[in-house]
Ligand SMILES: Nc1ncnc2c1ncn2[C@@H]1O[C@H](COP(=O)(O)OP(=O)(O)OP(=O)(O)O)[C@@H](O)[C@H]1O
Ligand SMILES: Nc1ncnc2c1ncn2[C@@H]1O[C@H](COP(=O)(O)OP(=O)(O)OP(=O)(O)O)[C@@H](O)[C@H]1O
Ligand code: SF4
Ligand SMILES: [Mg+2]
């Protein structure tokens with residue numbers, strides 16, 4: 001483990017990503033996919049990011065990496081604000097992404113060696129062919145692929161193997177930081193476990209830092225040091241993994257966690273689920289005040305009038321809810 | 329007599345590369361009012377089993393042998409005319425992806441009414457009322473207005489609920505749900521599972537629930553079938569399967585789930601890669617990946633064995649255990665095998 005675990009590797013301050021959506025022939029409207037999110041990630045840490053589909057998790061990851069230009073907000077990497085084109089270019093060499101779908105994110109007509117080698121070529125990381133080949137084999141070795149696989153095509157591999165190829169590709173630039181966007185959700189439980197262990201091993205071996213996005217909360221709890229919960233473009237709760245699981249404070253986190261199907265029949269039968277009414281509102285028409293208030297069983301007039309602040313209610317435990325004391 | 333009786337079902341696909349034995353001797357019963365879960369590795373034959381019951385296989389697929397009896401009536405070889413009265417009327421299926429199974433060019437009202445008119449003896453007016461009623465039942469607000477909207481105007485969770493409404497509108501005896509919640513968020517998933525449970529009680533249906541999610545199985549199912557390489561490797565009540573797994577594959581599956589206790593430790597995945605159905609080994613299909621495999625596992629397939637009244641499994645480890653504690657006589661085993 002790196003010794004500076006408490007110095008943030010990455011700091012995100014009030015990040016916003018508003019997409020302009022056509023709502024009429026000449027009218028556009030901002031879709032506030034991410035609307036003022038702040039957090040930091042320490043070196044060697046895994047921060048889990050959970051929340052309902054469409055709440056903005058992927059957009060946080062992509063905006064963070066400047067795959068989308070942020071609408072507003074700041075990103076600091078190793079204590080330095082990322083501002084210029086040069087900063088972005090340098091940052092991209094140190095920060096990469098692993099995508100959700102191992103079936104569509106790899107070009108089926110490229111060999112494994114070419115898929116993994118592409119970022120090496122783009123960033124001109126190898127002096128010659130021999131060095132490139134050696135690096136590719138090293139990367140394949142990291143993720144448990146045989147060297148015989150190098151000349152084969154991506155479509156010849158199973159889901160778990162393809163996800164390994166995707167991860168080897170992400171590792172090619174020697175990153176410090178990886179956004180893992182649902183990297184195991186397309187996989188079978190038993191294959192999923194292989195890939196999760198690999199993320200673990202790579203973190204130990206290479207000191208990697210992860211932002212781990214997943215909708216399977218059992219997986220997130222297993223892998224994360226801390227967990228952030230998002231709802232409709234906003235962060236509603238952030239704490240260490242155990243605290244979020246054992247004593248969530250935000251009404252949305254509470255219902256989310258109670259809805260997780262527990263793989264144990266006796267517990268499942270005894271479980272009291274907190275059912276939410278209705279669907280998640282559209283980010284084009286987000287409610288006033290607290291984004292959760294249209295589905296929140298505790299909502300009052302104040303919740304409709306004002307957006308609750310993201311307060312630190314206990315050391316390291318942040319919650320955005322007006323009624324956090326009454327609710328708990 | 330059980331509502332559905334499947335006996336020694338074999339279904340294959342005849343491809344250029346050869347015969348893919350997707351379902352390889354599957355037998356089970358399903359009673360009214362029960363929820364049967366089918367779990368197992370990707371490619372183990374769960375969907376093909378369901379499609380065989382409905383006889384909606386791809387053109388290269390064929391039920392090679394076996395029997396499927398619905399309410400005592402044999403469906404294998406019964407012909408398309410009989411199957412038309414079965415599909416939708418007696419057995420309905422919900423597919424995994426609600427976007428591909430709803431037609432984007434028609435309103436959902438049109439699609440619901442069409443299904444109802446086709447599968448029941450209601451006229452158009454009655455079908456409209458029934459469609460509205462079903463939408464209300466699956467918690468779609470303002471159903472009259474919603475009837476006029478197209479699929480893209482609904483969220484993923486709502487589309488899935490509409491699929492459920494459509495499947496249930498015809499009051500089937502059996503609802504087959506093939507991964508109905510994988511595309512959904514946990515909170516919406518919880519809503520839908522609750523809904524399925526209450527509708528099942530209300531309408532007295534039987535449900536076959538195909539899923540990867542052992543949490544869903546624990547929450548919903550009375551009985552569970554575990555499939556591996558086209559066969560049932562273990563079968564029993566949910567409690568038996570979760571608390572007393574008796575097949576090495578099931579044990580491996582249970583071990584690989586992350587839980588509260590695994591945080592900060594390594595998970596225990598099942599090693600190796602899935603089996604090639606074109607080249608099935610002679611012995612237990614799980615043997616090449618099984619840490620406990622013995623010599624006999626590689627050469628002979630273990631027959632299904634009753635563990636107790638609620639539980640059966642096909643694993644040599646149970647035979648070994650039985651021989652060791654004297655409940656099985658060794659000679660019997662060798663003569664049976
Ligand atoms: N490029 C884009 N242009 C316009 N809108 C977008 C774009 N990308 C995302 N959105 C919208 O922003 C919101 C957040 O999307 P995002 O993909 O970040 O959600 P998510 O939390 O990752 O969801 P999921 O769990 O389904 O992957 C959604 O309403 C989505 O429709
Ligand atoms: N049309 C087809 N032609 C050839 N093989 C097929 C066809 N459809 C299915 N198969 C094969 O039959 C086997 C069983 O497939 P099936 O779809 O039942 O798996 P499953 O258990 O439902 O898996 P999953 O969990 O991934 O949905 C697989 O090996 C699959 O490749
Ligand atoms: S601020 Fe109000 S609406 Fe929002 S979660 Fe808290 S109680 Fe519910
Ligand atoms: Mg996403």
Ligand SMILES: [Mg+2]
Nearest residue numbers: 374375376506
């Ligand atoms: Mg399937």
